[in-house]
Amino acid sequence: MKPLLALARADIVMYLSNRRALLVTLAAPILIAAFFGSVLGGPPKNPTRVPLAIVDLDSSAIAKSIVGAMKADASFAIQEVAEPEAINLVRTGKVRAAVVISPGFGDAAARALFQPNVKKPEILVHYDPSQAIALAIVKGLLTEQVMKAVSSAAFSRETGSPVFAGMRVDVENNDKLDEVQRRDLLALFDSIDRVQTSSATTDATTKGGATPGFSMPFATRELEVTSGVDRKYNGYAHAFAGMGVQFILFMGIDLGIGVLLMRRQGIWKRLRAAPVSRALLLGSRIVSGTVIAVILFAGIYAAAIAFFGVRIEGSYLGFLGVALAFALLTATFGLLIAAVGRTPEATRGIAIVVTLLLVMLGGAWVPTFVFPEWLQTATKVVPTRWAIDGLEAMTWRGLGFEAALAPIGVMLAFSAVFAWIAVKRFDWDE
Amino acid sequence: MLQATDLWKSYAGKPAVAGVSFTAARGEILGLLGPNGAGKSTTVSMLCGLFRPDRGTVTLDGEPIGDNANGVKRRIGLVTQEISLHEELSAIANLRLFGALYGVEGGLLDECCAEALDLVGLTDRAKSKPATFSGGMKRRLNIACALVHDPDVLILDEPTVGVDPQSRNAIFDNLEELRSRGKTLVYTTHYMEEVERLCDRIVIIDHGKVIAADTAEGLQRLLPPTSTRRIEIEGVVDEEVLAWLAGRGLAIRDGPSGPSLENVFLHLTGRQLRD
Numbered sequence: 001m002k003p004l005l006a007l008a009r010a011d012i013v014m015y016l017s018n019r020r021a022l023l024v025t026l027a028a029p030i031l032i033a034a035f036f037g038s039v040l041g042g043p044p045k046n047p048t049r050v051p052l053a054i055v056d057l058d059s060s061a062i063a064k065s066i067v068g069a070m071k072a073d074a075s076f077a078i079q080e081v082a083e084p085e086a087i088n089l090v091r092t093g094k095v096r097a098a099v100v101i102s103p104g105f106g107d108a109a110a111r112a113l114f115q116p117n118v119k120k121p122e123i124l125v126h127y128d129p130s131q132a133i134a135l136a137i138v139k140g141l142l143t144e145q146v147m148k149a150v151s152s153a154a155f156s157r158e159t160g161s162p163v164f165a166g167m168r169v170d171v172e173n174n175d176k177l178d179e180v181q182r183r184d185l186l187a188l189f190d191s192i193d194r195v196q197t198s199s200a201t202t203d204a205t206t207k208g209g210a211t212p213g214f215s216m217p218f219a220t221r222e223l224e225v226t227s228g229v230d231r232k233y234n235g236y237a238h239a240f241a242g243m244g245v246q247f248i249l250f251m252g253i254d255l256g257i258g259v260l261l262m263r264r265q266g267i268w269k270r271l272r273a274a275p276v277s278r279a280l281l282l283g284s285r286i287v288s289g290t291v292i293a294v295i296l297f298a299g300i301y302a303a304a305i306a307f308f309g310v311r312i313e314g315s316y317l318g319f320l321g322v323a324l325a326f327a328l329l330t331a332t333f334g335l336l337i338a339a340v341g342r343t344p345e346a347t348r349g350i351a352i353v354v355t356l357l358l359v360m361l362g363g364a365w366v367p368t369f370v371f372p373e374w375l376q377t378a379t380k381v382v383p384t385r386w387a388i389d390g391l392e393a394m395t396w397r398g399l400g401f402e403a404a405l406a407p408i409g410v411m412l413a414f415s416a417v418f419a420w421i422a423v424k425r426f427d428w429d430e
Numbered sequence: 431m432l433q434a435t436d437l438w439k440s441y442a443g444k445p446a447v448a449g450v451s452f453t454a455a456r457g458e459i460l461g462l463l464g465p466n467g468a469g470k471s472t473t474v475s476m477l478c479g480l481f482r483p484d485r486g487t488v489t490l491d492g493e494p495i496g497d498n499a500n501g502v503k504r505r506i507g508l509v510t511q512e513i514s515l516h517e518e519l520s521a522i523a524n525l526r527l528f529g530a531l532y533g534v535e536g537g538l539l540d541e542c543c544a545e546a547l548d549l550v551g552l553t554d555r556a557k558s559k560p561a562t563f564s565g566g567m568k569r570r571l572n573i574a575c576a577l578v579h580d581p582d583v584l585i586l587d588e589p590t591v592g593v594d595p596q597s598r599n600a601i602f603d604n605l606e607e608l609r610s611r612g613k614t615l616v617y618t619t620h621y622m623e624e625v626e627r628l629c630d631r632i633v634i635i636d637h638g639k640v641i642a643a644d645t646a647e648g649l650q651r652l653l654p655p656t657s658t659r660r661i662e663i664e665g666v667v668d669e670e671v672l673a674w675l676a677g678r679g680l681a682i683r684d685g686p687s688g689p690s691l692e693n694v695f696l697h698l699t700g701r702q703l704r705d
Binding site: 271272 | 480506508511514519533
């Protein structure tokens with residue numbers, strides 16, 4: 001036991017004695033997590049408005065109503081400009097999309113509302129392909145505002161009567177309609193006419209009556225599901241989990257490269273000449289790697305808790321278990337690098353690429369839900385995902401110890417596999 | 431007594447060592463000589479238990495040396511050709527680490543570290559890191575790390591590469607001191623003058639086999655004597671004597687005899703270590 005502790009202690013002292021490297025290993029994840037946390041944090045107090053250009057080539061009452069409604073919508077920052085300028089704004093990235101309301105839109109849209117077979121008027125949406133996610137938002141909110149404006153106009157006496165008068169003539173002269181359909185449609189127009197007349201009278205007498213029309217049949221109320229009723233989501237919790245995992249894995253690379261350098265310097269030969277077993281030599285690397293990883297974890301989360309409001313809302317024991325399991329995973333990952341690597345220089349490059357892939361697929365940079373479905377499923381075999389999921393479960397999600405069991409189990413299993421491969425592949429010849 | 435008996439070791443079917451046998455007695459410095467690729471390093475690795483021989487045995491006082499932890503390995507110290515030190519640890523921390531690996535603990539470890547540092551003249555630099563040492567100091571600390579557990583056998587693989595004459599001289603003094611304490615030393619080198627100065631016996635290895643083993647004088651006798659004899663004359667040379675010898679038909683190469691260039695260098699620069 002004493003030789004193992006002596007070796008592990010020497011490793012830890014050596015790692016911690018390099019103050020500059022230690023500072024970088026601690027400061028880098030904290031700074032990057034602070035950046036990502038602030039950028040991708042929880043619901044902002046002042047929601048970001050989607051910059052949008054709008055072009056009204058119709059100038060009808062309906063088109064003006066749509067433009068007015070969109071300008072009033074807090075989700076958009078609207079610029080009403082000419083079409084060429086609107087497209088240029090999209091091209092230069094100053095707005096996410098440009099909405100162009102075509103000439104004749106208002107009249108055609110009201111007709112299309114009740115006649116599904118007629119050609120529908122178009123609203124052109126020029127969008128920035130690098131911001132494609134904004135397109136869905138624009139289309140959704142546009143649908144809401146257009147439906148409101150068109151249906152309201154259709155039921156208004158002032159704007160709706162000419163529309164229905166035209167449609168009445170179309171129905172009366174349409175030979176393809178049978179008498180029953182013709183009678184029912186004309187009765188519908190009569191009913192709408194009565195509604196329009198009644199609405200106009202109400203407007204004149206009360207000046208407060210709402211114009212009949214379609215409106216959203218529901219309202220949404222958003223409720224954050226966090227660790228508690230009075231708890232807010234802290235975006236730093238995700239960022240610190242991701243960056244912590246990434247930079248601690250980098251430390252694992254250093255440990256692996258350290259063994260390769262020890263080989264080159266003859267230190268490994270001398271260690272092997274000592275009366276200690278191979279298991280002890282490799283085991284000491286696992287012990288020292290685990291301890292160093294825990295120290296780094298403690299440093300990174302101490303900063304997260306002290307300065308960025310990250311809290312362990314879930315099980316403390318679960319958090320400790322996840323941290324220890326990941327520390328062990330890091331140590332065995334380092335050993336694996338030492339076992340499969342040949343030269344320190346070549347191995348470092350490959351190991352960094354592999355680590356970056358692991359952390360990217362694990363959701364350290366962006367949450368895994370933005371991945372395609374198949375990739376989200378595939379990342380379940382990536383150990384870093386379990387580490388990040390486990391840390392998030394124990395921090396802002398506020399889950400109990402049972403939620404830490406799966407991440408701990410998976411990471412321990414990966415550690416065992418890494419260690420097994422390392423032992424099998426380790427080159428004991430000098 | 432360290433005994434290697436019929437050692438064989440192959441790499442990819444090609445024999446690196448093919449039937450090497452020799453012994454090194456207590457209180458003896460055994461030189462292991464051979465050109466590059468002769469099989470010296472492989473032999474040294476088997477002596478230390480780093481490699482298991484394909485065939486043959488290495489024993490220390492009759493006990494075989496395995497490739498894993500056992501009591502025999504505790505009695506052996508290895509000085510590698512490379513400077514095998516942790517640059518981030520102080521000199522004393524390096525010694526403590528290697529001492530601990532050999533099972534030396536507590537107060538005894540402190541004593542052993544102090545003694546090893548004293549032997550190699552680095553007591554006053556105990557807390558300094560090797561990164562701040564000269565090449566010679568690192569070599570001496572490298573030797574101290576192999577001595578800290580007070581081994582009976584010390585195996586040195588070219589321990590003087592790249593050191594200045596002062597440090598090399600100091601290292602030789604250290605090794606001679608260890609021999610006087612009854613330690614067994616196996617010393618591999620390319621430098622003949624080192625072997626001549628230090629080694630009691632010499633084993634020459636080539637192509638994985640022992641091709642000669644004897645004292646330096648014994649090895650020199652392997653070559654046939656030449657017709658030229660070298661006569662050293664002490665004192666002032668009488669010109670009449672030289673003329674008489676020449677008159678007898680002998681060729682005289684006259685010139686002042688002197689010390690070796692290394693002796694001149696040491697005389698001029700002193701024997702004091704330059705750390």
